[in-house]
Amino acid sequence: MKEIRKDIFTGQWVVFNTDLKERMVNFWLKREFNVPKLATCSFCEGKENETPPETLAYRRSGTIPNGPGWWIRTFKNKDSALIPDEELDRRPVGIYDMVTGYGVQEIIVETPEHRTQLEELPFNQVRDVLWSFKERISSLKANKGFKYVLVFKNFGLGTFGSMEHSHSQILATPIMPRKIKDELIQAKLYYSDKERCIFCDVIKQEIRQKERVIYETEHFVVIAPYASNSPYEMFIFPRVHSALYEDITPTLANDLTDTLIITLKKLSKVLSAPPYTLVIHTAPNFVPRPGYWGTVQYDYHWHIEISPRLFRLSGLEWGTGFFFNPIMPEEASIELKNISV
Amino acid sequence: MKEIRKDIFTGQWVVFNTDLKERMVNFWLKREFNVPKLATCSFCEGKENETPPETLAYRRSGTIPNGPGWWIRTFKNKDSALIPDEELDRRPVGIYDMVTGYGVQEIIVETPEHRTQLEELPFNQVRDVLWSFKERISSLKANKGFKYVLVFKNFGLGTFGSMEHSHSQILATPIMPRKIKDELIQAKLYYSDKERCIFCDVIKQEIRQKERVIYETEHFVVIAPYASNSPYEMFIFPRVHSALYEDITPTLANDLTDTLIITLKKLSKVLSAPPYTLVIHTAPNFVPRPGYWGTVQYDYHWHIEISPRLFRLSGLEWGTGFFFNPIMPEEASIELKNISV
Numbered sequence: 016m017k018e019i020r021k022d023i024f025t026g027q028w029v030v031f032n033t034d035l036k037e038r039m040v041n042f043w044l045k046r047e048f049n050v051p052k053l054a055t056c057s058f059c060e061g062k063e064n065e066t067p068p069e070t071l072a073y074r075r076s077g078t079i080p081n082g083p084g085w086w087i088r089t090f091k092n093k094d095s096a097l098i099p100d101e102e103l104d105r106r107p108v109g110i111y112d113m114v115t116g117y118g119v120q121e122i123i124v125e126t127p128e129h130r131t132q133l134e135e136l137p138f139n140q141v142r143d144v145l146w147s148f149k150e151r152i153s154s155l156k157a158n159k160g161f162k163y164v165l166v167f168k169n170f171g172l173g174t175f176g177s178m179e180h181s182h183s184q185i186l187a188t189p190i191m192p193r194k195i196k197d198e199l200i201q202a203k204l205y206y207s208d209k210e211r212c213i214f215c216d217v218i219k220q221e222i223r224q225k226e227r228v229i230y231e232t233e234h235f236v237v238i239a240p241y242a243s244n245s246p247y248e249m250f251i252f253p254r255v256h257s258a259l260y261e262d263i264t265p266t267l268a269n270d271l272t273d274t275l276i277i278t279l280k281k282l283s284k285v286l287s288a289p290p291y292t293l294v295i296h297t298a299p300n301f302v303p304r305p306g307y308w309g310t311v312q313y314d315y316h317w318h319i320e321i322s323p324r325l326f327r328l329s330g331l332e333w334g335t336g337f338f339f340n341p342i343m344p345e346e347a348s349i350e351l352k353n354i355s356v
Numbered sequence: 357m358k359e360i361r362k363d364i365f366t367g368q369w370v371v372f373n374t375d376l377k378e379r380m381v382n383f384w385l386k387r388e389f390n391v392p393k394l395a396t397c398s399f400c401e402g403k404e405n406e407t408p409p410e411t412l413a414y415r416r417s418g419t420i421p422n423g424p425g426w427w428i429r430t431f432k433n434k435d436s437a438l439i440p441d442e443e444l445d446r447r448p449v450g451i452y453d454m455v456t457g458y459g460v461q462e463i464i465v466e467t468p469e470h471r472t473q474l475e476e477l478p479f480n481q482v483r484d485v486l487w488s489f490k491e492r493i494s495s496l497k498a499n500k501g502f503k504y505v506l507v508f509k510n511f512g513l514g515t516f517g518s519m520e521h522s523h524s525q526i527l528a529t530p531i532m533p534r535k536i537k538d539e540l541i542q543a544k545l546y547y548s549d550k551e552r553c554i555f556c557d558v559i560k561q562e563i564r565q566k567e568r569v570i571y572e573t574e575h576f577v578v579i580a581p582y583a584s585n586s587p588y589e590m591f592i593f594p595r596v597h598s599a600l601y602e603d604i605t606p607t608l609a610n611d612l613t614d615t616l617i618i619t620l621k622k623l624s625k626v627l628s629a630p631p632y633t634l635v636i637h638t639a640p641n642f643v644p645r646p647g648y649w650g651t652v653q654y655d656y657h658w659h660i661e662i663s664p665r666l667f668r669l670s671g672l673e674w675g676t677g678f679f680f681n682p683i684m685p686e687e688a689s690i691e692l693k694n695i696s697v
Contacts, residue, residue, distance in 0.1 A: 020583035022585065023582065028679075029583040030679070031684055039666065039682045042667070096680060110557055174667040194675065217451060220450050242368075244368075286384065292674045294671060326384075333633045333635070334508045334661065335535055337534065339370070339371050339373065340371070342372075
């Protein structure tokens with residue numbers, strides 16, 4: 016059963032996917048969960064028949080779909096929280112509100128090799144991973160039933176469902192994620208007041224001050240955010256204003272590849288390969304509506320957020336929505352900047 | 357260094373407390389952290405000199421403050437994220453916003469006994485714990501520099517700073533926690549539309565439907581929320597409308613004691629003593645302002661939220677603000693209702 020429900024008390028949405036219940040219970044009650052190792056990994060080359068059919072693959076000429084010969088391959092997540100064959104319906108349930116579990120969740124396998132992590136891959140391979148994100152976002156955004164398409168990556172979280180083989184995921188949802196909505200609202204408010212992009216202003220101030228800048232390239236800048244939500248958090252911003260990740264050019268993709276490899280290597284070295292999450296925040300699907308989305312292409316600025324997840328949220332964080340962070344971003348940025356990789 | 361910074365992109369606040377940095381680094385990098393056991397626990401009776409002076413204690417007559425003879429004892433958290441001797445100041449920092457780390461964080465030791473958990477304590481002891489919450493909330497709310505006073509409890513999270521000895525905490529902050537603000541906004545919107553409390557309406561619907569009711573007493577009802585943010589989440593609501601936890605009477609406190617003991621025992625039995633967080637959501641300090649807080653006593657309804665925390669947030673949750681839950685509250689509530697304790 017898959018269903019999206021609105022929390023009537025906070026306005027936030029919760030995605031229910033009961034297909035994962037047994038695995039969660041085994042993970043917790045029986046403390047049983049084995050991350051698939053090399054021998055049993057369905058993401059490896061040669062195991063294509065163990066995954067749903069590919070939605071995109073970069074493959075050597077002459078090889079056939081859903082067989083070996085690929086270097087990047089995307090397909091539906093077997094444990095998808097949302098499914099495309101569900102009818103999209105939004106309805107009240109007594110006093111409450113729900114949306115059917117309509118959506119798409121895909122896996123992007125970043126390499127045919129089981130053992131290599133994203134930042135250890137060759138330059139061209141990482142560039143193609145970034146390019147595949149662009150292609151899948153564009154393709155999923157063509158479906159106007161979706162409000163948002165999110166690329167994300169979990170590394171080393173060690174929860175039920177974890178896979179060792181390097182991969183990212185993409186989720187297309189019929190509702191706007193809360194965090195994106197928050198960003199859109201702040202950006203819109205700022206823009207209506209000043210007619211400037213809030214992200215552009217932040218980037219300019221950070222580059223001028225240098226206090227929280229970790230790494231710079233011609234087209235990108237990596238910053239420890241002023242109010243980092245987690246220790247050693249890093250945001251990658253394109254210098255030039257752009258609302259949509261999927262608008263990146265080959266030139267930008269090349270430069271982003273360098274930026275991402277260096278950034279992830281720095282993180283891995285400073286914190287000894289910590290668990291982290293990576294998300295790409297791009298503007299939502301452009302659904303023209305009077306007023307609200309009118310300036311999003313001017314007020315929103317795509318970026319990548321990399322957040323080490325060193326510990327579980329405490330009751331304080333869970334109960335308040337504050338985050339607690341024991342390291343100032345100014346200090347984290349010095350460590351991250353100075354470490355050579 | 358303690359400082360509260362506003363996330364310019366989301367509007368959320370982050371609390372920095374660098375006193376915990378070394379402990380976090382040891383916890384993560386060296387995988388070193390020992391939860392203090394019986395022999396080294398500073399919360400035990402007889403170790404009063406190892407804690408800051410008590411701010412409240414229920415003690416046998418003839419015993420002296422900060423010595424043995426107490427059954428409940430509260431004092432400043434040594435690792436407090438916020439401190440009262442900081443000057444309260446709100447200021448811009450370039451484009452950003454911050455508040456000084458002004459506030460209070462206290463420990464409430466729930467028993468002199470090291471080994472007993474909250475739900476295993478005698479009835480009178482639990483009732484006195486609930487009463488001490490009321491007393492400390494009232495006392496801290498007298499300081500008009502605080503916008504909010506939160507009681508919370510972490511159990512079994514196993515992060516740095518964890519203590520085995522049964523205790524709760526209380527945090528008084530100069531900013532309104534995001535989650536409370538969300539609840540206040542939803543409650544206010546509903547009330548302005550209907551002139552009814554949203555919580556009262558939810559409680560009535562749930563009691564009528566019975567689908568998600570876990571336990572009922574004369575004055576309280578325990579519900580698995582329709583959009584449970586975590587698996588097996590439980591909310592305890594007073595049946596009669598009341599905005600303030602600190603207004604509970606001895607009659608209500610007695611009934612809440614029974615309700616809380618049963619609820620925690622059910623959770624412990626169904627999930628085999630899972631890590632959980634417990635928070636008391638009471639209305640904020642009444643700072644009279646034109647319009648905004650005008651109806652909070654009618655539109656807000658205090659309650660207790662108990663959320664098992666079985667795994668780390670994934671990139672999906674962290675990156676979107678959605679929550680993912682593999683068990684429907686209707687199913688969780690049957691398990692929790694039917695288990696005998």
